[in-house]
Amino acid sequence: MNRKLQLLLTILGLGCCLPKAEAQLETPLFSFTHDTICLGSEFTPNILVNNAQTYNWSFCPPLLGGTVNATNVGTGNYQLNTNTCLTTLKVDTFYYSFTGSQDGKVFRYQYEDGIELPPIVTDFGHYQDRVPDNPTGISVIKDAGGWHVFVIGSSAIGNARFVRLDFNDGLNYAPTGFFAYNVTATLNQPRELFTVVENDSIRVFTFNNNNQLTRLDLSSNIDVIQNTTSFGNISNAFDGPSGIAAVTELGNHHFIVTNENSSRLAHVTFGNSYLNVPFAVDMGSLSGDLDVPSGIAVVKNCNDYYGYVTNKNNGEWVTLYWPASIAAVPGSSVMTMPEILLPTALSNAVRDENGVYMHVVSSDNTLTRIKYDNCSNASISGSNKRIPDPVKYNATGTYSVFLTVDQGLATERHFCKPITVIDHPSYNLTVQDTLICSGDTINMHVLTFGTDSFAWSPNYNIDTLAGRFVKVWPDYSTVYTVAINYAPNCIVKETFNVRVDNIRSDAGEDRVITDGSITQLGGPQTTVRPTYTYKWTPDVFFESVTNQPVSRVRPAQNMTYYLTVTAPSGCTAIDSVKVGVPCEDIRLPNAFVPKNENFGLLNLQLTQINYFKIYDRWGREVFSTTNPNVKWTGRDLQGIECTMGVYVWEIDAYCKDTNQRFRKSGNVTLIR
Numbered sequence: 001m002n003r004k005l006q007l008l009l010t011i012l013g014l015g016c017c018l019p020k021a022e023a024q025l026e027t028p029l030f031s032f033t034h035d036t037i038c039l040g041s042e043f044t045p046n047i048l049v050n051n052a053q054t055y056n057w058s059f060c061p062p063l064l065g066g067t068v069n070a071t072n073v074g075t076g077n078y079q080l081n082t083n084t085c086l087t088t089l090k091v092d093t094f095y096y097s098f099t100g101s102q103d104g105k106v107f108r109y110q111y112e113d114g115i116e117l118p119p120i121v122t123d124f125g126h127y128q129d130r131v132p133d134n135p136t137g138i139s140v141i142k143d144a145g146g147w148h149v150f151v152i153g154s155s156a157i158g159n160a161r162f163v164r165l166d167f168n169d170g171l172n173y174a175p176t177g178f179f180a181y182n183v184t185a186t187l188n189q190p191r192e193l194f195t196v197v198e199n200d201s202i203r204v205f206t207f208n209n210n211n212q213l214t215r216l217d218l219s220s221n222i223d224v225i226q227n228t229t230s231f232g233n234i235s236n237a238f239d240g241p242s243g244i245a246a247v248t249e250l251g252n253h254h255f256i257v258t259n260e261n262s263s264r265l266a267h268v269t270f271g272n273s274y275l276n277v278p279f280a281v282d283m284g285s286l287s288g289d290l291d292v293p294s295g296i297a298v299v300k301n302c303n304d305y306y307g308y309v310t311n312k313n314n315g316e317w318v319t320l321y322w323p324a325s326i327a328a329v330p331g332s333s334v335m336t337m338p339e340i341l342l343p344t345a346l347s348n349a350v351r352d353e354n355g356v357y358m359h360v361v362s363s364d365n366t367l368t369r370i371k372y373d374n375c376s377n378a379s380i381s382g383s384n385k386r387i388p389d390p391v392k393y394n395a396t397g398t399y400s401v402f403l404t405v406d407q408g409l410a411t412e413r414h415f416c417k418p419i420t421v422i423d424h425p426s427y428n429l430t431v432q433d434t435l436i437c438s439g440d441t442i443n444m445h446v447l448t449f450g451t452d453s454f455a456w457s458p459n460y461n462i463d464t465l466a467g468r469f470v471k472v473w474p475d476y477s478t479v480y481t482v483a484i485n486y487a488p489n490c491i492v493k494e495t496f497n498v499r500v501d502n503i504r505s506d507a508g509e510d511r512v513i514t515d516g517s518i519t520q521l522g523g524p525q526t527t528v529r530p531t532y533t534y535k536w537t538p539d540v541f542f543e544s545v546t547n548q549p550v551s552r553v554r555p556a557q558n559m560t561y562y563l564t565v566t567a568p569s570g571c572t573a574i575d576s577v578k579v580g581v582p583c584e585d586i587r588l589p590n591a592f593v594p595k596n597e598n599f600g601l602l603n604l605q606l607t608q609i610n611y612f613k614i615y616d617r618w619g620r621e622v623f624s625t626t627n628p629n630v631k632w633t634g635r636d637l638q639g640i641e642c643t644m645g646v647y648v649w650e651i652d653a654y655c656k657d658t659n660q661r662f663r664k665s666g667n668v669t670l671i672r
Contacts, residue, residue: 027413028417029403030046032417038489039394039421040492042379043390045403052386056351057385057403058381059382062355072368074367079121084135086361087139087140089350098138102134104129105131114352124165132151135153137151137152138152139194139204143202145166146166146168146170147167148167148202151193152192164180181225186216192205193244200220201218210241213233215231215274231277231278234278237268238257243257243294243346244296245297254268255268256268258295286330289333296346298349299356303416304322306321310346313342317334318333341363342362345361353374354374357369425451426450427450430444433497434499435499438475444482444496445470476500481493482494501569503532503567506522507575511578515581515585516587521552521579532566534549536561538559541554561576561579563577587603588649593672598632599632601631608654609651609654611650612626612630612653613650614647614668615648616648644671651664
């Protein structure tokens with residue numbers, strides 16, 4: 001081991017290779033009621049931190065050393081121009097990126113619809129040419145006054161520039177202020193930037209003259225640089241710094257720095273305060289895997305760390321791995337990534353409920369999204385809630401539950417805890433997705449030898465809430481859940497989706513109509529679907545089709561009609577309507593036009609007629625019949641058309657059911 005590194009680790013009390021268990025000495029952010037649960041058993045972590053600004057849970061973290069998904073999203077509207085600095089952070093539920101281009105502009109990317117969708121791009125411009133023409137570092141931080149975006153770099157003539165954009169109303173709004181610091185006498189071609197709040201003041205770290213680690217301490221109103229401390233090129237570990245990844249482990253602060261000129265990795269340690277004098281160790285080129293590195297990001301896994309480096313000249317993606325402590329020399333592997341071309345900038349890593357993301361800027365001014373997907377064995381892969389929804393796993397094994405609070409802020413903390421998932425006793429269920437007809441009852445059961453304790457829910461149309469066998473008769477589709485209680489840490493829940501084909505038939509209201517009248521059958525409550533079939537029975541006295549939800553009848557007697565509605569599932573619904581047709585009077589029109597219709601009885605129940613006669617105004621008989629179905633055509637007994645006028649009719653008839661006799665006379669007007 002390098003003697004300087006060994007001395008450094010001895011001073012810090014970290015040792016060479018910490019066992020993984022020691023990472024658990026970090027302040028716990030959550031706990032489990034049970035560290036071992038059954039397959040399918042739900043759990044919710046017990047949160048121990050209440051005052052964090054953001055919470056980011058991962059219940060099935062990605063394999064950070066595994067397959068990487070890289071998507072080149074092109075130039076889009078990103079307005080990239082040989083950018084060498086890019087930072088990303090999450091505020092509430094939104095992600096933001098800030099970058100500075102080589103033409104001296106600052107841009108904000110607002111990922112309001114998710115980090116995988118195109119952002120809203122805002123060009124904040126040059127700010128009276130005070131933004132560095134050659135920005136080399138950008139950092140976002142929040143203090144008591146609000147959000148601030150710091151940019152550092154050089155002007156076209158080489159003078160150092162250090163500026164600040166203020167967002168007192170939030171990063172989602174326009175800047176509320178701008179300030180340019182006078183650093184001409186203290187900085188020269190500064191590279192990289194990291195900001196942190198310590199002792200209520202903002203501390204700024206950069207590399208001066210390319211290789212001198214320098215700290216700037218801002219005043220309480222952050223408009224004055226109260227103190228500038230140069231730590232020099234510590235142990236000659238820096239040579240063209242091209243990226244800083246800040247890591248806090250067990251209360252100790254570290255920088256992992258890539259060096260573009262020497263293609264080497266440096267490790268800087270501050271101990272328990274950024275105000276301490278740092279140590280630095282040259283960790284070498286990692287067997288040549290580093291080749292002109294242009295950026296670095298480090299991700300806390302559970303009890304280990306992963307780092308990612310972009311090699312500028314050949315478009316390579318280098319993966320670093322610290323199996324125990326960030327203080328050790330990492331292992332490394334390298335792969336060519338076709339989606340990046342001569343990469344000039346790599347953002348920090350951010351966690352989303354779907355995985356871990358980074359962004360790479362290439363020299364052709366395209367943006368590439370890097371993603372390590374979460375595994376798919378958890379019911380929810382992650383959550384942004386302080387107290388997440390219950391989680392369960394679909395496969396046995398040991399899983400890492402990971403929580404990051406205040407992601408992207410100076411107060412960012414991580415905590416990870418494993419949970420073991422074991423199999424449960426076997427059980428047998430009825431079919432869990434069932435279709436029933438409205439009004440039907442279905443039996444459901446759970447058979448197992450591991451327990452006698454069952455809890456069913458909801459308490460809706462179910463005969464018992466605590467048994468192996470239950471009967472349910474829901475009126476509408478309902479998901480029933482049974483909790484099988486094997487043990488306090490093994491409560492398996494299964495669902496039964498009982499779908500109800502809630503079909504309805506409405507034949508209409510019962511009614512009494514006049515003999516010979518037409519009435520419409522069918523009510524508004526009938527379920528109407530193109531795939532349903534409809535049938536009216538009995539098929540007598542109908543004036544329209546009988547295969548529609550609404551039809552018309554002219555019954556000649558009292559009738560009961562039935563409407564049967566049938567769904568594709570085979571479920572049916574039947575409703576009836578009673579139509580009363582009393583025989584209580586003789587009904588004839590009071591006028592008629594022979595060319596349109598004939599004149600006769602409207603009644604249908606007068607089946608026996610003694611006579612039906614019609615006379616003209618002089619008493620001459622022009623029509624006579626004993627057949628109730630025969631009607632007057634407007635001609636006399638010799639077949640001659642009768643003249644327009646008023647005619648007298650008389651009738652003597654009987655009702656077919658009651659044998660009631662009616663004798664009646666009246667007038668009708670013949671119209672031509």
